[in-house]
Amino acid sequence: QSDIPETNVDVLIIGAGPAGLMAAASFAHLTAIPSASPLSVRIIDKRSTKIFSGQADGLQCRSLEIFDSLGFADRAWKEANHMIEICMWNPDATGIIQRSDRIPDTIVGLSRFQQIVLQQGRIERFFLDNIQKYSGGAIKVERAILPTSLQIGEERVKVTVRKLTEEEATPPQATTGSKSDVTDGLFRSNLVGDDYEDKITDAKGGEEEVINAKFVIGCDGARSWTRRALGPEFELQGEATDFIWGVMDIIPLTDFPDIRMRCAIHSANDGSLMVIPRENRLVRLYIQLKEVTPDASGRADRSKITPELIFGAAQKILRPYKIDYEYCDWWTAYQIGQRISPSFSHPSNKVFLAGDAVHTHSPKAGQGMNVSMQDSFNLAWKVGLIAKGICHPRILDTYQSERRRVAQDLIEFDHKFSRLFSGRPAKDVMDAEGVSMAEFKDAFLKGNLFASGLSVDYGPSSLVVKSGDPGELGDRSVRSRNLEGVRRITVEEFEVKQSLAKGLPVGMRFNSFKVLNQACARPWHFQERLKADGRFRIVLFAGDILDPAQKQRVKVFCDKLSSSNGFMRRATPEGAKIDSVIEVLTIHSAKRTETELLRDFPDILHPFDPHTGWDYNKVFVDEESYHEGFGDAYKNYGVDKEKGCVVAVRPDQYVGWVGELEDFEQLQEYFEGIFLV
Ligand code: FAD
The missing domain is CATH 3.40.30.20 (Phenol hydroxylase, C-terminal dimerisation domain)
Structure with a gap:
C-alpha cells in the first residue's frame, strides 16, 4: 500500500500550451450544462511560467471565430497587427530582388475576421483570464508538475505526477554571442535533442501525487511525454529536410519599402526570407540559413547558430536594401520537417493526444498553434458532455477521424509549401531545378484557403450526416472504429x-x-x-x-x-x-x-x-x-x-x-x- 496521496478527477490535461489551454477553456465554458456533479478538470505543466515572447504569432480566421465563441476575440483583434496584403519579391533578370506581385492576405469574404498576428504569450494570457472567469477559479494551471507514469485501467487512467523544483521547471537558455540579453527559443526548437527532457525526468524533486482521471488529454508538445507513455505505435512518423531556418523578432532599421507588409522574398542565390509585420513595431523575419546544414546525425549543430549568423543571412537576402536593428525580442532556429502520429487516441478512448504532440511541421505557414487549438476545441466538448453523462461515448471516435485528416492535410500542405519557399528561384523556364515563381504564387493563393482554417470539412460520422465513406482516411483502425452510430445516407x-x-x-x-x-x-x-x-x-x-x-x-x-x-x-x-x-x-x-x-x-x-x-x-x-x-x-x-x-x-x-x-x-x-x- 503506497502512501502517495490520490485524487479523482474527470479530466487531466497534460501541458498548458495553446492546445492544453484551449481544452481547459472549453471545459470551463461547459459549466451551464446540467450535471449531477460539476466537471472536475486539472491542467498541469512542467514549466514554472507561461511563455512571454516569441513562438507562434499568426492567428487564422477560424481561430478568431473560436475565440469569439469563447468571448475573447476582441482582445486579440485589438492588440494584434492585421495582415492585409502579401507582397512577393523575386530576382529580376540581373538577379536583383524586386516586388513582382501583391495579393490579399486573407481571401475576401471568407469570414468576418481576417488573419492577424500577435505573440503566443498574449494569447496564452487571454486563455488564462478566460479560464479563470468561466470556471470561477476552479480550473487553473498547476505549474512545475511533471507526470512520471501512466496506467490505463478499466475505469480510470492512473497518472503519477511529481512537483519540480524551480530550477528543474525553468528551461535553460542557449543565448550565446548575441548582441543583447535576448530570450531565445532554441530550447523548444526541434534542433534540440532530448537532453533537457532527460535531465528533468531524472530529477529527484518534490512530492508525488496519483491522479485518477476518467480522461487524459496529452497536450504536451512535440516531445510529448504522454505520447511516449502510450507506446511506440503512437510515435511520430515522417521526414526531416536539410533546410534550416532562423527566426528573429526585431524592431528593424531599414530602407526596404515593404517592411510593414507580409512578404515572401526569394533571392537569386542567398536563400529566402519571409517578413511578418507584428504588433508594437516588431517585425518577425523567417530567414533561410544556407550556411548551416545538418551533420551525419541529421541534425544541425545548434551551438553554431547565433542571432548574428541569422541576421547576416537576412542582410544578404535583402540586398541591395539595408537592414539593421537595435532591439531583438526573441530568436530561434528550426529544421524543416513534417511528422504525424498514426493515432490521436488510445483505443480505450480514455487518453487523447492533441496539437504538436501528434503533428509537427515548419512554422512559416502559421498553422501549428491554430491547428493545435482546433484539435482540442474539437475534443473537449465531446469529452465534457460524456463525462457529464449527457452524450454517448461513441462520439469520441470522431476525434481521431476528424482531426487526423486535418493534420494529414496540413502535413501535405506544409511539405509542398516549405519546399517551394526554400528552393532557389528558377532563372527561366529551362531551369528545371529552380522553383517557378508562378507555381509558388499559385501555391500561396491555394494555400490561403487552407491556411484560413475554413476549408475543414468533416466526414460522415455519428455527428455529421452526409454521404461518403466514413473511413476515407484509409487508416484501418479508424475505418473499423468509426462505423458505429454513423447515419447512413x-x-x-x-x-x-x-x-x-x-x-x-x-x-x-x-x-x-x-x-x-x-x-x-x-x-x-x-x-x-x-x-x-x-x-x-x-x-x-x-x-x-x-x-x-x-x-x-x-x-x-x-x-x-x-x-x-x-x-x-x-x-x-x-x-x-x-x-x-x-x-x-x-x-x-x-x-x-x-x-x-x-x-x-x-x-x-x-x-x-x-x-x-x-x-x-x-x-x-x-x-x-x-x-x-x-x-x-x-x-x-x-x-x-x-x-x-x-x-x-x-x-x-x-x-x-x-x-x-x-x-x-x-x-x-x-x-x-x-x-x-
Ligand atoms: P506547445 O506550445 O509546445 O505546448 C506544450 C506545453 O506542454 C508546454 O507548455 C510545455 O511546457 C508542456 N509540457 C511539455 N512536456 C510536458 C510534460 N512532460 N509534462 C507537463 N507539461 C509538459 N503556429 C501558428 O499557428 N502560427 C504561427 O505563426 C506559428 N509560428 C511559429 C513560429 C515558431 C518560431 C515556432 C517555433 C512555432 C510556431 N508555430 C506557429 C507553432 C506553434 O508554436 C505550435 O504549433 C504550438 O505552440 C503548439 O501548441 P501545443 O499546445 O500543441 O504545444
Whole structure:
C-alpha cells in the first residue's frame, strides 16, 4: 500500500500550451450544462511560467471565430497587427530582388475576421483570464508538475505526477554571442535533442501525487511525454529536410519599402526570407540559413547558430536594401520537417493526444498553434458532455477521424509549401531545378484557403450526416472504429438535403451573416449566437412565417419539438431548462414590423421562464438594419425564403444535419445517436 496521496478527477490535461489551454477553456465554458456533479478538470505543466515572447504569432480566421465563441476575440483583434496584403519579391533578370506581385492576405469574404498576428504569450494570457472567469477559479494551471507514469485501467487512467523544483521547471537558455540579453527559443526548437527532457525526468524533486482521471488529454508538445507513455505505435512518423531556418523578432532599421507588409522574398542565390509585420513595431523575419546544414546525425549543430549568423543571412537576402536593428525580442532556429502520429487516441478512448504532440511541421505557414487549438476545441466538448453523462461515448471516435485528416492535410500542405519557399528561384523556364515563381504564387493563393482554417470539412460520422465513406482516411483502425452510430445516407438523398441550404455545407463550420433580433432590431453576426457553451443548436429557417401554410408547417415542427416524448425533452436532464443542452434559434424571412414575437412564433422558439420571462434572444429576421447594412442571410445560406429548412449545429459550430421541416424523425434519429436519451 503506497502512501502517495490520490485524487479523482474527470479530466487531466497534460501541458498548458495553446492546445492544453484551449481544452481547459472549453471545459470551463461547459459549466451551464446540467450535471449531477460539476466537471472536475486539472491542467498541469512542467514549466514554472507561461511563455512571454516569441513562438507562434499568426492567428487564422477560424481561430478568431473560436475565440469569439469563447468571448475573447476582441482582445486579440485589438492588440494584434492585421495582415492585409502579401507582397512577393523575386530576382529580376540581373538577379536583383524586386516586388513582382501583391495579393490579399486573407481571401475576401471568407469570414468576418481576417488573419492577424500577435505573440503566443498574449494569447496564452487571454486563455488564462478566460479560464479563470468561466470556471470561477476552479480550473487553473498547476505549474512545475511533471507526470512520471501512466496506467490505463478499466475505469480510470492512473497518472503519477511529481512537483519540480524551480530550477528543474525553468528551461535553460542557449543565448550565446548575441548582441543583447535576448530570450531565445532554441530550447523548444526541434534542433534540440532530448537532453533537457532527460535531465528533468531524472530529477529527484518534490512530492508525488496519483491522479485518477476518467480522461487524459496529452497536450504536451512535440516531445510529448504522454505520447511516449502510450507506446511506440503512437510515435511520430515522417521526414526531416536539410533546410534550416532562423527566426528573429526585431524592431528593424531599414530602407526596404515593404517592411510593414507580409512578404515572401526569394533571392537569386542567398536563400529566402519571409517578413511578418507584428504588433508594437516588431517585425518577425523567417530567414533561410544556407550556411548551416545538418551533420551525419541529421541534425544541425545548434551551438553554431547565433542571432548574428541569422541576421547576416537576412542582410544578404535583402540586398541591395539595408537592414539593421537595435532591439531583438526573441530568436530561434528550426529544421524543416513534417511528422504525424498514426493515432490521436488510445483505443480505450480514455487518453487523447492533441496539437504538436501528434503533428509537427515548419512554422512559416502559421498553422501549428491554430491547428493545435482546433484539435482540442474539437475534443473537449465531446469529452465534457460524456463525462457529464449527457452524450454517448461513441462520439469520441470522431476525434481521431476528424482531426487526423486535418493534420494529414496540413502535413501535405506544409511539405509542398516549405519546399517551394526554400528552393532557389528558377532563372527561366529551362531551369528545371529552380522553383517557378508562378507555381509558388499559385501555391500561396491555394494555400490561403487552407491556411484560413475554413476549408475543414468533416466526414460522415455519428455527428455529421452526409454521404461518403466514413473511413476515407484509409487508416484501418479508424475505418473499423468509426462505423458505429454513423447515419447512413445515399449520395442522391444527401444532395437533396444539402440543396436546402447550399451555403451551409454539412461537415463545415456554420458561416456567418448579419441578421436582426426580432424583439429589438439589433443586428448580430449570426455566428455570435453560436457560443461554445457545449450546447447543440437547431437553427430553424422558418421562412415566410406570415404565409398561413408556412406558419402551419412551423407549428407542426414546433409541436413535435415540444412534445414530452420528443428528443429535446428526453435529452434534457430532469428539471433543467428546455434549452440547456439543445437550443433552438430561428431566422425568418417575413417583414419584421409585420410580425410579433409572441403572436407568430411558438413558445419553444422563445421559451418562458417564470423568473426571467420570455427569451428575447432566439428569434432573428433576415432584414436590412438601420446602421449596419443587409446580411442577406437566406440568399447567402442558400435557403428558400418561403419554405426555409432546419439545420442541426454541433457545439463547435460545425453543421451536422440539414433537412426539411417535415424531416423531424430524421432529426430525432440524429440526436438519439448522440445523446443518452
Ligand atoms: P506547445 O506550445 O509546445 O505546448 C506544450 C506545453 O506542454 C508546454 O507548455 C510545455 O511546457 C508542456 N509540457 C511539455 N512536456 C510536458 C510534460 N512532460 N509534462 C507537463 N507539461 C509538459 N503556429 C501558428 O499557428 N502560427 C504561427 O505563426 C506559428 N509560428 C511559429 C513560429 C515558431 C518560431 C515556432 C517555433 C512555432 C510556431 N508555430 C506557429 C507553432 C506553434 O508554436 C505550435 O504549433 C504550438 O505552440 C503548439 O501548441 P501545443 O499546445 O500543441 O504545444
